[in-house]
Amino acid sequence: MQLTRRAMLLGGSAVAALSAFSIWRSPGDVVAAEGNFPFKLTDAEWKAKLDPAAYDVLRHEGTERPFTSPLNDEHRSGTFHCAGCDQALFKSETKFDSGTGWPSFYDFIPGAIGTTEDNSFGMVRTEVHCSNCGGHQGHVFNDGPAPTGLRYCINGVALSFVAA
Template sequence: MKRRTLLSAGLGAFCIAIPSIIAFILGMEESKSEENKSIKKLNLTQAQWKKKLTPAQYHILREEGTEKPFSSALNNEKRKGIYTCAGCDLPLFKSEMKYDSGTGWPSFYDTITQAVETKADFKLLIPRTEYHCARCGGHQGHVFNDGPKPTGKRYCNNGLALKFIPKT
């Protein structure tokens, strides 16, 4: 009896959540289609990516992996400059957009216009917003709605997915 009650409750909660999940997915697809119309795409084969990237970068950028928190030297980067995609060098963030979120990953409150594309991610069962480089499609991280003003966003990025180019 308890098992049936538990299953019924779980199914009921899932059914209640369906409209929210659908709205989330539709919202994600809308934002993706409005962005990045002027970025020329870079399409390489799996073999070309493996030759170009380190194994750890390949895992993150091409297989949507995640590096360990507090493992990136970019967490402590304070100089002025630009953060580019490690896969294709497309500028993604300005140093002025970076802040210390305390999460262990480089975090930014905004992106350079048209630099990223988003999609819904259900890998942890709860919906999240995943973002990728608009040029090469390399996985960067996830964006959350708990960041600072002016956007309220936190672009939580894998450090290995980025290159930092200091301003000279």
């Protein structure tokens, strides 16, 4: 069988089209974790409450650019809260520098977060969301330090910091 230019172009176009439908999300297709969360706002209320970057991350599972969050350099004692509902999520003593460009933690405050399977972008990951409002925080990976071996890779715009 001989490969022709037409066969290559048609095959490449088919692969690209299938990839686009199965991997990429359009803005607004994904909404924060579904469920009956204690803290609820309408979409219009979320939009009014949050700055655009936080709204995109918390309510539409966006991702901030790495190395842009001032919380990467936050080393004071305190607590990291959900920027959407102010629930305490992570204690400062569990924060570490993962080198990934996002605030990272090896553990969370019990009951503060939930997880769901995320199959976007052609991979399987575990998405982390606030248990109070369902706001997307980031993802958890199995490459963190002791004692848990976990790395909660969190978008800085999804957090606020409260000093002790």
